[in-house]
Amino acid sequence: MDNQKKWTRDEVVAIYNKPMMELLYEAATVHRQHHDPNKVQVSTLISIKTGGCPEDCAYCPQAARYHTNVKAEALMGAEQVVAQGLQAKAAGSSRICMGAAWRNVKDGPEFDQVLEMVRSLNKMDIEVCCTLGMITENQAQRLSEAGLYAYNHNIDSSEDYYEEIISTRGYQDRLQTIENVRKTNITVCSGGIIGMGESIENRADMLITLTSMTPQLESVPINALVPVEGTPIGELEPVSIWEMVRMIATARILLPKTQVRLSAGRTNMSREGQALCFFAGANSIFAGDKLLTTPNPDVNDDMKMFEELGLVPQQPFEKHKQPKTLEAEEARFYGLGEKPKWTRPKHTIQRNIDAQQKNKK
Numbered sequence: 001m002d003n004q005k006k007w008t009r010d011e012v013v014a015i016y017n018k019p020m021m022e023l024l025y026e027a028a029t030v031h032r033q034h035h036d037p038n039k040v041q042v043s044t045l046i047s048i049k050t051g052g053c054p055e056d057c058a059y060c061p062q063a064a065r066y067h068t069n070v071k072a073e074a075l076m077g078a079e080q081v082v083a084q085g086l087q088a089k090a091a092g093s094s095r096i097c098m099g100a101a102w103r104n105v106k107d108g109p110e111f112d113q114v115l116e117m118v119r120s121l122n123k124m125d126i127e128v129c130c131t132l133g134m135i136t137e138n139q140a141q142r143l144s145e146a147g148l149y150a151y152n153h154n155i156d157s158s159e160d161y162y163e164e165i166i167s168t169r170g171y172q173d174r175l176q177t178i179e180n181v182r183k184t185n186i187t188v189c190s191g192g193i194i195g196m197g198e199s200i201e202n203r204a205d206m207l208i209t210l211t212s213m214t215p216q217l218e219s220v221p222i223n224a225l226v227p228v229e230g231t232p233i234g235e236l237e238p239v240s241i242w243e244m245v246r247m248i249a250t251a252r253i254l255l256p257k258t259q260v261r262l263s264a265g266r267t268n269m270s271r272e273g274q275a276l277c278f279f280a281g282a283n284s285i286f287a288g289d290k291l292l293t294t295p296n297p298d299v300n301d302d303m304k305m306f307e308e309l310g311l312v313p314q315q316p317f318e319k320h321k322q323p324k325t326l327e328a329e330e331a332r333f334y335g336l337g338e339k340p341k342w343t344r345p346k347h348t349i350q351r352n353i354d355a356q357q358k359n360k361k
């Protein structure tokens with residue numbers, strides 16, 4: 001049982017603001033105590049259902065209401081996912097993360113299809129992760145029985161700042177989904193985004209919420225906003241590499257055992273900048289030239305970077321054992337669906353409304 005320290009905002013802000021050399025030294029020391037500093041876990045993200053999302057997340061080009069270049073697509077077929085999974089595994093990925101632009105999972109044929117994808121990928125001896133929006137406890141159990149290794153559900157920002165970014169769903173529902181997943185054997189991946197106009201205090205509060213979950217989260221992605229034209233915050237300047245390094249180092253110090261994931265925003269970073277992030281405690285990345293819909297470095301460039309830095313990709317199931325897959329007919333939780341009670345907050349966000357109302361070019 002983890003006995004995690006309860007951090008205060010002042011303590012976390014003080015760590016974040018330490019002189020850079022001290023911060024790097026402290027984070028790298030913690031990192032070495034809990035991880036092999038030369039190993040980096042590599043995940044490949046597959047967008048199995050792109051665009052057309054009913055939510056209003058201000059950073060996301062997949063929200064149907066904003067006028068971006070993302071076109072809505074139907075749910076991908078299982079064969080295509082398996083083919084992409086094989087390719088990703090051959091290129092050094094130990095995990096496939098399947099993302100669907102849904103508000104929440106609905107029981108029915110589409111969810112059954114996703115369960116089938118989970119079964120197929122788990123049988124290929126690769127870690128399987130999904131990010132499908134809000135899920136009930138029953139849906140989490142069904143994913144667990146199918147052999148899901150991890151569920152991603154980001155809290156995005158602090159509870160206070162979340163209200164400035166999303167108005168179609170509440171923070172407590174986010175936490176509830178994470179709670180539902182934690183009742184199963186599935187590990188939890190949850191993190192957030194910096195560069196959305198939040199303060200350092202907001203960043204500290206987000207990290208405190210993440211540290212309050214016991215046992216410690218398996219994975220925490222730290223994303224730098226990739227501003228996309230047409231979204232409400234598409235005009236913001238990308239964050240500097242120093243902010244990213246500080247955020248990763250602070251996450252590493254607060255969450256010693258977690259895989260801290262250097263996620264979106266790597267295309268704006270030099271190799272030297274990414275090396276500093278690894279030194280500060282990042283030990284996982286997403287590979288593949290797209291992160292759902294935004295650009296990501298080419299796999300070959302990543303492998304060249306690994307070679308230069310002497311990094312090696314982590315093998316599947318090095319940290320947690322492989323889940324068993326139950327076939328659909330053996331699943332105990334099938335047909336025990338529950339009525340989800342997801343809420344809709346009452347507040348409005350003017351910049352989200354403005355972006356929605358802008359005429360399509």
Ligand code: SF4
Pocket residue numbers: 053054055056057060061062063100101102103133
């Ligand atoms: S972040 Fe997810 S929930 Fe929000 S609009 Fe994009 S796809 Fe939908």
